[in-house]
Amino acid sequence: MLRALGHRNYRLFFAGQSVSLIGTWLTRVATAWLVYRLTGSALLLGVIGFCGQIPTFLLGPFAGVLVDRWDRHRLLVVTQVLAMLQSLALALLALSGHIAVWHVAALSIFQGLINAFDMPARQSFVVEMVDDRADLPNAIALNSSMFNGARLLGPSVAGALIAAVGEGGCFLIDAVSYLAVIASLLAMRIVPRERTHRQQHVLTELKEGVLHAFHFPPIRSLLGLIAMVSLMGMPLTTLMPVMASQVLHGGPNTLGFLMAASGLGALSGALFLASRRSVRGLGGVIFTTTLLFGAGLLAFSLSRYLALSLLAMVVAGFGMMVTTASSNTVLQTIVEERMRGRVMSFYAMAFMGTAPFGSLMAGVLATHLGAPWTLTLCGAMCLLSAAWFRRKLPVLREHVRPIYQRLGIIPEVATGLDVAAERAGPRES
Structure with missing residues (x-):
């Protein structure tokens, strides 16, 4: 389960990022609580979420082209330094008592600009930190374990920290935590990438990336599913303060418990993936967990009891x-190296870029329908998305089979995304 940690650079990154991500989750909870405390508006919660994520949608494709051109290691150092400064600005404004919602919106846009480059660079950089490509799925799973371990720990203490030191104190802790990941990046020994293709005009390379991603059914289908899951799942995060305070009649501690429960489910899912030895059979896994996510959303929207809500959040966190x-693992496995940054930027667009529309949708629908009915609708849409993906699986297996055969993942019969076809009997290649 920990074999990717045998690579020195990845081990450094894992250690530094683990510390930094705890601070990131402190800021997420504190920001949501601050905005809701200042305004009491579900709509403004959605607007702030929109501001933080729309740059990824608008700049993602261009960022992917530049990530394929630039030194990813150096780019990550720059993005982490800028993110630290953003958290420090939030802390100074909050601690001085001068913070207003427009400050949060402006700094959220700034963080979104950083994320537009940071996310595809970080996803693409995993290959450079792990020397053995066979360990790539494990590294991606450990990344998720790290992210969701922080997601479990950060929100669980955020409620107590907000009560003890205020939102500004949480922002300051986050700013300091970035020093860990910056130090880990500077301590790495990176071999420069060999570039075998001549650079063309940015728009030409962008067009090439679009054609590669959206004309190949496995990439297109996976990106479509992630976009829908993110669009329908983001209202869960956006409306969490409303559900915690108005539906479950709690405070910041309740909000922290709910987010920690989601983190516990997600961490369990990450450990499940880390225990897998191959990417084979992930198609069936993706279908099943999308169903689980939709079911978790539905249960949470209907619950009026904290214990049941926490259980629903565990299921939703695992599924999401x-x-x-x-999906990330399959994409990283089948994509050409020269296209990795661009495809990962489309993944960032699907995962984070659609989220602002989900946040805005959550605010508008919750204002008219209420938070519970909004989440019920989102859960139902996730179930429909799972059914759509299940219908696509046979075709996706056919396209992925030759890639997996070439990589030696499936030396005899290939299923690509679903092991079930292999058990059904031999098929022609």
């Missing part, structure tokens, strides 16, 4: 994490 990480 395994769906997104499994």
Whole structure:
């Protein structure tokens, strides 16, 4: 389960990022609580979420082209330094008592600009940190374990920290935590990538990336599913303060418990993926966990008891994490190296870029229908998305089979995304 940690650079990254991500989750909870405390508006919660994520949607494709051109290691150092400064600005404004919602919106846009480059660079950089490509799925699963371990720990203490030191104190802790990941990046020994293709105009390379991603059914279908899951799943995060305070009649501690429960489910999912030895059979896994995510959303929307809500959040967290990480693993496995940054930027667009529309949709629908009915609708849409993906699986297996055969993942019969076909009997290649 930990074989990717045998690579020195990845081990450094894992250690530094684990510390930094705890601070990131402190800021996420504190920001949501601050906005809701200042305004009491579900709509403004959606607007702030929109501001933080729309840059990824608008700049993602261009960022992917540049990530394929630039030194990813150096780019990550720059993005982490800028993110630290953003958290420090939030902390200074909050601690001085001068913070307003427009400050949060402006700094959220700034963080979104950083994320537009950071996310595809970080996803693409995993290949450079792990020397043995066979360990790539494990590294991606451990990334998810790290992210969701922080997601479990950060929100669980955020409620107590907000009560003790205020939102500004949480922002300051986050700013300091970035020093860990910056130090880990600077301590790495990176072999420069060999570039075998001549650079063309940015728009030409962008067009090439679009054609590669959206004309190949497995990539197109996985990106479509992630986009829908993110669009329908983001209202869960956006409306969490409303559900915690108005539906479950709690405070910041209740919000922290709910997010920690989601993190526990996600961490369990990440450990499940880390225990897998191959990418084979992930198609069936993606279908099942998308169903679980939709069911978790439905149960949470209907619950009026904290214990049941926490259980629903565990299920939803497990489903969301395994769906997104499994899709990431398949994409990273089948994509050409020269296209990796661009495809990962489309993944970032699907995962984070659609989220602002989900946040805005959550605010508008919750204002008219209420938070519970909004989440009920989102859960139902996730179930329909799972059914759509299940119908696509046979065709996706046919396209992925030769790639997996060439990589030696499936030396005899290939299923690509679903082991079930292999058990059904031999098929022509």
